Amino acid sequence: xxxxxxxxxxxxxxxxxxxxxxxxxxxxxxxxxxxxxxxxxxxxxxxxxxxxxxxxxxxxxxxxxxxxxxxxxxxxxxxxxxxxxxxxxxxxxxxxxxxxxxxxxxxxxxxxxxxxxxxxxxxxxxxxxxxxxxxxxxxxxxxxxxxxxxxxxxxxxxxxxxxxxxxxxxxxxxxxxxxxxxxxxxxxxxxxxxxxxxxxxxxxxxxxxxxxxxxxxxxxxxxxxxxxxxxxxxxxxxxxxxxxxxxxxxxxxxxxxxxxxxxxxxxxxxxxxxxxxxxxxxxxxxxxxxxxxxxxxxxxxxxxxxxxxxxxxxxxxxxxxxxxxxxxxxxxxxxxxxxxxxxxxxxxxxxxxxxxxxxxxxxxxxxxxxxxxxxxxxxxxxxxxxxxxxxxxxxxx
Numbered sequence: 001x002x003x004x005x006x007x008x009x010x011x012x013x014x015x016x017x018x019x020x021x022x023x024x025x026x027x028x029x030x031x032x033x034x035x036x037x038x039x040x041x042x043x044x045x046x047x048x049x050x051x052x053x054x055x056x057x058x059x060x061x062x063x064x065x066x067x068x069x070x071x072x073x074x075x076x077x078x079x080x081x082x083x084x085x086x087x088x089x090x091x092x093x094x095x096x097x098x099x100x101x102x103x104x105x106x107x108x109x110x111x112x113x114x115x116x117x118x119x120x121x122x123x124x125x126x127x128x129x130x131x132x133x134x135x136x137x138x139x140x141x142x143x144x145x146x147x148x149x150x151x152x153x154x155x156x157x158x159x160x161x162x163x164x165x166x167x168x169x170x171x172x173x174x175x176x177x178x179x180x181x182x183x184x185x186x187x188x189x190x191x192x193x194x195x196x197x198x199x200x201x202x203x204x205x206x207x208x209x210x211x212x213x214x215x216x217x218x219x220x221x222x223x224x225x226x227x228x229x230x231x232x233x234x235x236x237x238x239x240x241x242x243x244x245x246x247x248x249x250x251x252x253x254x255x256x257x258x259x260x261x262x263x264x265x266x267x268x269x270x271x272x273x274x275x276x277x278x279x280x281x282x283x284x285x286x287x288x289x290x291x292x293x294x295x296x297x298x299x300x301x302x303x304x305x306x307x308x309x310x311x312x313x314x315x316x317x318x319x320x321x322x323x324x325x326x327x328x329x330x331x332x333x334x335x336x337x338x339x340x341x342x343x344x345x346x347x348x349x350x351x352x353x354x355x356x357x358x359x360x361x362x363x364x365x366x367x368x369x370x371x372x373x374x375x376x377x378x379x380x381x382x383x384x385x386x387x388x389x390x391x392x393x394x395x396x397x
Contacts (some may be wrong), residue, residue, distance in 0.1 A: 013041030
């Protein structure tokens, strides 16, 4: 009787999950060993999150940054299953979906990402807009259109968090709203972009200043109302008007992950070994936002798209190694630098000793992200569109 092929179930189709699946499919499996690869995501599209901001300024279209999984996976042996995870039985090695179907697994990859914790401040769940998903971008776009169509002279926007997302959103929206926009960046720490290279931080600070974006440092949010936000600075409470509040801080794992009998930290991140395996559960691999991971050098790695992108290679290799009796590799994080979008036709890059800003950095950022898109077919379609779009617009004028 022939042995059944192993089934690898990958939960989450972001950078960690999708790229792990694609890498697994490309590895040199023996014909008799080739596993069944199942990718599960609640959405029907992959989202290239670093380019999500460009939707708000009309620089990019949804199909460019959010291709369908069916399109990406059509020439692979990966089976896509659209559904939401209801639970995971780690003893029986089964994933339960909300439609009551089950997926048994031999190896499990947890790459579900995180969600914005909006219940920590009164009014945030009801009135603040998160910005993590395509749905979030659509909701924000709808709100912006309503405000732009109103007869208000000024549109006051408060952005909670002056990390990457907050700074990039502020710059993009300042370009979109122009003179009508009034912006405040609210940051709990004593500086913006705390983990950024000095060049990027200083470049961003100058751009924010040039766009008249006010920065509230060492400030926390006390409450959010339909048309205002209350801020606490050095013991003093101040309520200011705001037609739009955007929430960009914090990350929390889903309840499905929180309830798993796996070793976790206080943020509901699963603690992994350097080989990206859950402690005490070597058949479970954890990537991206969900993982508290120390690399081969014992350094704690950040939860970022760049890290998830790199982890996918190691996770795929280690699953292949585990199923073919080869040694596993400890994750080695290579910090390849940082890119920030700072408005229309403007960006900053610090990478491997190179420091660039302005339109050249904007163009280089686009090219790097084009290269990182999930397959050659989508790269070609997007690349041709980026090249031809300026020509078409020129002919129209």
